[in-house]
Amino acid sequence: MSTLVPENENQAIEIVKDAKARRQPLAIEGGGTRAGLGRPMQTAAILSTQALSGIIFHEPAEMVIRARAGTPLAQVEAALASKGQVLPFEPMDHRGIFGSEAEPTIGAVAACNISGPRRIRNGAARDSLIGVRFINSAGEAINSGGRVMKNVTGLDLVKLQCGAWGTLGLLTEVTFKVIPASETEGALVLEGLDDTTAIAAMSAALGSPFEVSGAAHEPGAPARTILRIEHFSSSVDYRLGELEKLLSKFGRPRRLDRQASQALWRNIRDAASLNEDRSKALWRISVAPSQAPQVITTLSDKGLTFEYFFDWGGGLIWLSLPASGDASAVQIRAALSGTSGHATLVRAPLELRQSVEVFQPQSIAMMKLIQGVKASMDSAGIFNPGRMYAGV
Amino acid sequence: MSSILFPKPDPGILARRDEIIAGLTRLLPSECLITSEDERRAFETDALTAYRRMPLAVALPRSTEEVSALLAFCAAEGVKVVPRGAGTSLAGGAIPQEDALVIAVTKLNKILDVNYPNRTVRVQAGVTNLSISESVMPDGFFYAPDPSSQLACTIAGNIGMNSGGAHCLKYGVTTNNVLGVRMVLMDGTIVDIGGDALEAPGYDLLGLIVGSEGQLGIVTEATLRILRMAEGARPVLFGFPSSESAGACVAAIIGAGIVPVAMEFMDKPAIAICEAFAKAGYPLDVEAMLIIEVEGSEIEMETQLARIIEIAGKHDVQVVKESRSAMETALIWKGRKSAFGATGRVADYICMDGTVPTGQLSHVLKRTGEIVESYGLRVANVFHAGDGNMHPLILYNVNDPAEQEQAEAAGMDILKLCVDVGGCLTGEHGVGIEKRDLMRHQFTEADLAQQMSVRAVFDKDWLLNPSKVFPLEGRNAA
Numbered sequence: 001m002s003t004l005v006p007e008n009e010n011q012a013i014e015i016v017k018d019a020k021a022r023r024q025p026l027a028i029e030g031g032g033t034r035a036g037l038g039r040p041m042q043t044a045a046i047l048s049t050q051a052l053s054g055i056i057f058h059e060p061a062e063m064v065i066r067a068r069a070g071t072p073l074a075q076v077e078a079a080l081a082s083k084g085q086v087l088p089f090e091p092m093d094h095r096g097i098f099g100s101e102a103e104p105t106i107g108a109v110a111a112c113n114i115s116g117p118r119r120i121r122n123g124a125a126r127d128s129l130i131g132v133r134f135i136n137s138a139g140e141a142i143n144s145g146g147r148v149m150k151n152v153t154g155l156d157l158v159k160l161q162c163g164a165w166g167t168l169g170l171l172t173e174v175t176f177k178v179i180p181a182s183e184t185e186g187a188l189v190l191e192g193l194d195d196t197t198a199i200a201a202m203s204a205a206l207g208s209p210f211e212v213s214g215a216a217h218e219p220g221a222p223a224r225t226i227l228r229i230e231h232f233s234s235s236v237d238y239r240l241g242e243l244e245k246l247l248s249k250f251g252r253p254r255r256l257d258r259q260a261s262q263a264l265w266r267n268i269r270d271a272a273s274l275n276e277d278r279s280k281a282l283w284r285i286s287v288a289p290s291q292a293p294q295v296i297t298t299l300s301d302k303g304l305t306f307e308y309f310f311d312w313g314g315g316l317i318w319l320s321l322p323a324s325g326d327a328s329a330v331q332i333r334a335a336l337s338g339t340s341g342h343a344t345l346v347r348a349p350l351e352l353r354q355s356v357e358v359f360q361p362q363s364i365a366m367m368k369l370i371q372g373v374k375a376s377m378d379s380a381g382i383f384n385p386g387r388m389y390a391g392v
Numbered sequence: 393m394s395s396i397l398f399p400k401p402d403p404g405i406l407a408r409r410d411e412i413i414a415g416l417t418r419l420l421p422s423e424c425l426i427t428s429e430d431e432r433r434a435f436e437t438d439a440l441t442a443y444r445r446m447p448l449a450v451a452l453p454r455s456t457e458e459v460s461a462l463l464a465f466c467a468a469e470g471v472k473v474v475p476r477g478a479g480t481s482l483a484g485g486a487i488p489q490e491d492a493l494v495i496a497v498t499k500l501n502k503i504l505d506v507n508y509p510n511r512t513v514r515v516q517a518g519v520t521n522l523s524i525s526e527s528v529m530p531d532g533f534f535y536a537p538d539p540s541s542q543l544a545c546t547i548a549g550n551i552g553m554n555s556g557g558a559h560c561l562k563y564g565v566t567t568n569n570v571l572g573v574r575m576v577l578m579d580g581t582i583v584d585i586g587g588d589a590l591e592a593p594g595y596d597l598l599g600l601i602v603g604s605e606g607q608l609g610i611v612t613e614a615t616l617r618i619l620r621m622a623e624g625a626r627p628v629l630f631g632f633p634s635s636e637s638a639g640a641c642v643a644a645i646i647g648a649g650i651v652p653v654a655m656e657f658m659d660k661p662a663i664a665i666c667e668a669f670a671k672a673g674y675p676l677d678v679e680a681m682l683i684i685e686v687e688g689s690e691i692e693m694e695t696q697l698a699r700i701i702e703i704a705g706k707h708d709v710q711v712v713k714e715s716r717s718a719m720e721t722a723l724i725w726k727g728r729k730s731a732f733g734a735t736g737r738v739a740d741y742i743c744m745d746g747t748v749p750t751g752q753l754s755h756v757l758k759r760t761g762e763i764v765e766s767y768g769l770r771v772a773n774v775f776h777a778g779d780g781n782m783h784p785l786i787l788y789n790v791n792d793p794a795e796q797e798q799a800e801a802a803g804m805d806i807l808k809l810c811v812d813v814g815g816c817l818t819g820e821h822g823v824g825i826e827k828r829d830l831m832r833h834q835f836t837e838a839d840l841a842q843q844m845s846v847r848a849v850f851d852k853d854w855l856l857n858p859s860k861v862f863p864l865e866g867r868n869a870a
């Protein structure tokens with residue numbers, strides 16, 4: 001398959017127009033790190049954002065950065081770090097999951113709404129993405145949002161693009177709100193809690209005034225429930241102390257210093273504990289925290305064997321199991337019925353992704369809206385067709 | 393006064409008014425349907441009171457199912473619909489038109505569920521913003537977006553406008569705090585989008601709906617995030633000799649890695665107006681004032697305030713006033729939160745809402761003063777300095793049509809300026825009818841056509857709040 005690498009927006013527009021005229025669907029690619037995520041696509045060529053690269057501006061005092069879509073995430077993070085800032089939502093690095101050595105791009109972070117543990121406190125990528133520029137299938141460059149964080153002018157197409165996995169156009173520029181990096185961080189680790197008790201402990205911590213910025217639980221021997229505080233150093237000490245008191249009925253937690261906390265949360269962010277055997281299927285399940293233990297119990301009761309852990313205070317379940325059959329898709333989604341939870345098959349072999357819906361199937365009414373939105377931006381059906389849903 | 397145009401009412405609908413009302417009567421009991429001229433008058437306008445239109449009728453449904461029946465009926469009959477919450481929109485977002493049915497959700501005013509472990513509430517869309525916080529406050533929680541109108545405005549309207557508030561620098565605006573909605577589409581279909589999980593599957597339709605100004609459907613229920621209140625909150629008040637030094641101080645605070653919960657700016661005229669009203673102890677001899685609020689424990693607040701005060705010291709600060717008690721805190725905020733009301737006692741005003749990159753604040757303030765002066769009017773500025781969301785209040789006399797026109801023209805010039813320096817037309821009040829005709833200043837034809845074609849997915853016949861947001865001419869481009 002050929003790879004098209006436009007060096008500027010005009011070239012990208014020409015490529016899109018040409019693809020439309022020839023009805024040749026394009027697979028949009030940033031670094032290619034996450035190429036293995038999604039339904040397999042029938043595309044004629046890869047449209048790469050690699051050469052649409054570079055930071056357009058970073059205004060630390062305005063807490064905003066704009067970059068071209070193909071800019072390596074690492075470059076964005078380094079530029080921010082040089083001014084003591086970070087992306088608020090702590091985007092996860094998928095390379096571990098997929099065993100990829102490619103370079104993740106900031107455009108893909110936007111397109112796939114990639115967040116991490118700090119999402120429970122600071123929102124997802126979608127909450128910090130304040131502007132996009134994209135090319136629709138008519139070959140028009142469209143702006144939505146801008147560079148200011150308060151903006152309600154017109155329909156918010158930024159949100160639509162964020163998490164559309166490239167099915168609604170080619171992002172060429174993205175603008176994110178950023179925040180100061182916290183001075184330091186620390187964590188508490190409670191040991192030996194079962195799932196239900198762990199969720200209760202995390203809910204207590206997240207319902208406290210101490211602005212917990214990470215809450216995860218790893219079952220096992222011993223199970224670990226981990227809570228993070230990021231702040232000025234005096235506040236971190238104080239808040240960890242208060243949390244210890246608050247959580248005393250759950251046990252006596254161990255404290256982790258900055259370095260240990262950082263290492264641990266990087267692993268949680270990247271679901272590193274489920275990476276040892278990449279032949280296994282990996283599910284990402286979003287659910288209300290209080291329902292998470294029940295989902296796990298239901299799956300165990302059905303006799304499934306799997307490994308898992310909770311992030312987001314229980315609102316996110318990472319679950320890995322053998323990639324045989326349907327990778328338990330039917331059972332996992334059945335366990336979620338009656339909740340507003342949903343499951344995404346993040347990692348699975350190609351054949352499996354051909355037969356199992358990767359993204360949560362939608363109701364007929366919702367599907368109609370999704371198809372309508374797709375047609376309104378990609379009437380030619382040339383951007384990542386079928387990656388999320390058949391015909392979309 | 394009539395510089396903003398309304399489309400001509402559809403004579404076919406007006407002629408069929410009796411028949412349409414008869415149809416509505418079959419769907420709703422009489423106490424939920426307002427048809428008399430006297431009673432309809434209460435719904436003629438919103439907080440953009442210079443404009444008013446008498447609606448065809450007003451429906452006050454009590455359930456999602458009733459909303460569904462109403463919309464299905466209107467779709468079949470080709471009747472336009474204007475969704476309405478409390479009618480506090482400053483942009484004319486809820487102003488009716490003669491050939492439209494107003495559907496107001498104010499009877500849908502129950503809090504359905506509070507879930508502390510998940511930190512969510514589920515509410516009917518007509519509950520007021522403040523009542524949500526009030527219901528969870530005894531347990532130490534709150535709903536973060538806090539528009540100054542929070543006593544009156546509804547969650548439905550907040551979702552319609554993606555409303556903000558003084559504390560959104562830290563906590564975000566409505567779109568960052570809504571997890572799900574139940575919404576009725578124009579054909580009557582009921583959809584649940586999102587829910588009590590942090591993320592919804594598929595496209596982020598929720599993000600599209602928030603801020604869509606009643607053009608995509610009628611929201612009847614919402615699931616919202618609630619947060620635990622900080623241990624304490626304390627504002628400090630600074631007086632500066634110029635808005636430049638105040639602006640530089642804001643930038644320096646952020647540069648030092650501190651993001652306060654709120655950073656509110658007032659200029660000299662605004663200080664005078666608010667002080668006269670609230671007796672908050674604002675300094676009257678400074679050119680600019682900042683209210684900066686921090687949160688945390690006693691010690692944390694003290695440490696943070698000390699750092700902030702130190703920074704302010706490097707920016708020519710003239711007056712530093714730390715709140716010493718809950719009462720002082722309440723007073724300081726009372727002055728700020730009543731800014732619009734207090735201004736209303738002095739003169740009629742129109743409130744602009746553009747956002748600018750914070751680096752441009754001083755420049756835009758200066759130009760705003762010059763613009764308003766060139767129209768022979770006065771302006772007071774109150775705004776959210778941390779995020780650049782300006783609120784110039786242009787003072788005029790509503791009974792003087794010429795002056796009103798001048799005021800509007802000045803407002804439009806200011807909004808164009810906001811766009812020209814890299815900002816936008818509206819940071820939290822919405823486009824409504826007020827800024828509709830400026831949309832082409834911010835967006836290209838292609839941008840607007842793209843938005844309109846997305847809109848059409850939800851409402852292909854343009855029946856929902858059709859005269860808002862998009863310029864009236866050139867719509868068939870979509």
Ligand SMILES: Cc1cc2nc3c(=O)[nH]c(=O)nc-3n(C[C@H](O)[C@H](O)[C@H](O)COP(=O)(O)OP(=O)(O)OC[C@H]3O[C@@H](n4cnc5c(N)ncnc54)[C@H](O)[C@@H]3O)c2cc1C
Pocket residue numbers: 438439474475476477478479480481482485486497517538539540541544545546547548549550551552553554555556557558605606607609610611612732733820821857
């Ligand atoms: C004194 C004053 C102070 C204010 N302060 C602030 C402030 O600090 N921050 C801020 O952001 N705003 C502020 N506002 C503006 C206004 O209060 C907000 O826009 C508010 O969200 C409107 O809510 P409402 O219930 O009055 O809605 P309405 O004015 O009735 O409607 C607002 C919009 O939402 C749509 N809508 C209403 N109900 C629904 C529904 N069920 N489904 C779909 N769409 C619907 C309407 O069609 C309309 O477009 C202020 C207004 C006043 C008068």
